[in-house]
Amino acid sequence: MLRRLAVLLRRLRGRFGRAAQDRELVEEMAWHQKRLARDLEAQGLPPDDARHAARRKFGNTTRLREEVFDMWQLGSFDLLVQDVRYGLRTLRRSPGFTLVAVLILALGIGSTTAIFSAVETLLLRPLPFLEPERLMRVSLTTQPRFGNPASDDMIWSWPKARTFQAAQGSYQGLALYTDDRMTINTGEAVRENGEAVSAGYLATLGVRPSLGGDFPRDVDAAPNPTPVALISDELWKRDYNADPGVLGKTIDVDRKIYTIIGVMPAGFRGLSGNANLWVPILNRQPWVFDAQFDHSFVMVARLKPGVTPAQAITEAKLLGSRVDQAHLDRDGGPGGRMGATAMLLDGTRVDPRVRRSVLVLLGAVTFVLLIACANIANLFLVRARARQREIGVRLAMGAARRRVIRQLMTESVLLAALGGTAGVLLAWWGVKVLSALNPSQALGAQRLGGLGAVNLTEIGLDLPALGFAAGVTIVTGLLFGILPALKATGLSLTASLKEGSPQTGSGAARRGGAFLVVTEVALAVVLLAGAGLMIRSLANRMQVDSGMDPDRVLTLRLALPPGQTARDSLPGFYDQLLQRLAGVPGVTSVALGNCPPLSGGCNGTMIEFRDRPPVASGTTPDVGVHWVTPGWFSTLAVPITKGRAFTAADRLGTPKVVLVSATAARRFWPNEDAVGHLVAVGQGGFGDTATVVGIVGDVRFGILDSVPGAEVYLPYYQSPRQSMIVFLKTTGDPTGVIGGVRAAIKEVSAGLPAYDVRSMQSRVADASAQARFSAILLGLFACMALILASLGIYGVISFVVAQRTREIGIRVALGAVRQDVLGLIVRQGLVLVTAGSAIGVLAALLATRVLGTLLYEVTPGDLGTYVSIVALIVVAALVASWIPARRATRIHPMEALRTE
């Protein structure tokens, strides 16, 4: 093998110095002859005789030169060059054909490459950390409980994580983190995405600051350690002009002064994927130090050398019960409600729904590519007929069939290469569009699972994507080239050389074409079915009643720096804020809430019933918990169906009251009136007793697909919080009041940044963004498939018309009328589309099962969808075959017979 390579290399070198080599050989042989002649002369021959004898002895030097020349010839390479030149000439000779084929291929290869880039970025690319395959995510688990499925990715409380850390033996590093939004005050208050982390975070990920150092170990030792912070390269460049003297400077984060001890390498944005700032958890939330049930942190860990993931998982499961035992439930019962488990961090990189969507899209786009291949194979078949004579002549002249096939294949690969090049340009554009769609707008909108660090902003036409494009190009070239090449060269010589025998090989070519078209139609039907189902799901999702009216509502977030305002003075702040905001022109009502509807998930906790006997530990039901001010329900048009809403009288110090959602009322008090019952909610200081004073309509807080849950509303004024979302109902365009609203907030509290300022409508749109993303792309691919399949039908029917010109002429001469001819031809198209649809529908019934959880309120076998897509493709086929059929009706019998 290596030896062959060496020979090839020497040949290659020889190939480019071939002329010089030949000259050398000539010189060498001339010298040899001269020496020979001289020696013969020395033996006594006359000079002329000696010269002639020498030349005779040498023989034909030209033939020798040729032999040596051939020896150094790069066999395959030189033939390839010939073939490529010939192929290019052929393609140039039919620019129309070439253009159409290149366009079709560009679409196919381009969209496949773009989607592959997404797959590569989201599913394949290694996580941007040291030896990412050694990183695990350790989680708490829960059993399936009232209304909620089992879960194996629960986050940790600080004390539980410490218990686990002390007991484990699988990891060399272990760390906690949580995304955290922070306000940096550098003259003006700026909201910044950050992460609150434990000391070992960076070491566990295997990342070192590019400037300065890591967190000291003792930031985990006790609450409120000396405040230190690390900043991202981006923040360093933006706010500090990349000044190396930044180390030791201080930064005001939420009114706490941190010393900057390091700058992270460029591109590192933490596991959340968007952090600019890292600070110790015990600075941000000192109270978590002994809050056993404050579950807020994700645990990542790096395996010790030699420990397998499976061993670590076994250990985590074992340690789960130890953690439970060490942290007994609130009601004093034994633990056991939670366990623990571990999984590869890479396994959590994207939400399963995202994984499924991109894989479905990759499948869909592959179908488009296959259809494109079939289409071009079809074009080639038709063209091969036109070239039958040329190929026949070449075969007759003694060209080997292999050689001709090779030449034809070179042509198709060449065409594929042109298409591939154009396709890469298209993919480049497509990838830009994909990256612009992301992250918060499309795939990440719905608080999907997965690591923020894995997102489409990192997508690009990188090496794997380009390699993929190149591979796809070659494969498609071979794929669409092989059938026509075999068909074109497999004919009998005499038949093809006989001019004007139109039936020659046409049967085979037509059968080949028909086969391709049936395949195309079947593939298109599968794609249309998938797209149809997704679009119906999207439509169903858009119809979902969220339980509130997002129209003309503006939302924005506010977060008071922790510890700045005493809890008891917060209601006063709310009063002031709401009063000012209500006075902004264009605002008709204003309220506070803590979590917007359709955001993907809000707070949740257990509910206990104080007027019933206690239930067994571990069976207490869960509820969603929401904080609102009295005006929240009217601002979002959520009806109060029973009892009363909150009033200004429900304040700190008055008896605690709650409202429950209709679902909660139905679930917990199925046969009685919920109003007046006593409950305890494990959050916001409502763990003692509160009275249910009213029932409100169901609002969907989770994703669109989920049914409304049991929700409990607490009054902000009885359970004050530092962070809030302001909801403002406006008279006109909600974004029109933003200026006034900001000014009003500044008047109330100068250093309080309003962020995430958006209309409620855009939040609702986010909720269906992921579904829309899949449905639109799938729809687009289905359209391409439909157009390509129609083109295929058109091509084959045109071919048939050309083939049957003579027959049609005779029919017309014998009295066939226009309708007869039209019917004759269109029927052929219908046969193809019927066969293709039948196969396609069967395949689709199987294939659309992969859509599974992506569908919403529509089954994979939805009859309506199938009827409409079959109707669609039949209409497309009718149009595609009607055009050539009409041409057939214009055939004049005399002309037709004269084509002989």
Place this chain on the structure above:
Amino acid sequence: MDYPLASKPRSELLPGTLDMLILRTLSVGSMHGYGIAQHIQRLSKDVIQVEEGSLYPALQRMKLKGWLSAAWKKTPNNQRARFYTITAEGRRQLGERISAFDQALLAITRVMRPS
């Protein structure tokens, strides 16, 4: 699609013998084409006449295979000639050829002169 590298028998010699003779000749020292032909002719007492029409293709072929290297040098009487030198790979080939040749010779002898 490679062109055959095996030598085509053009002389009366057994196939491959010319290559072996050339390699053996060059194993003494580097030599130009004319010298190689002369050397073989002399040692074989004029029995083997190396045809130039076989010699040069054979030299090129072995150069291509990497058994020989070639360089232009001055002859003792100050003429420019292309000198061929055997490479390590060539020596290895020669070794193989010689043992194969010995075996063949032995076999032929056994057939021709049965004891």
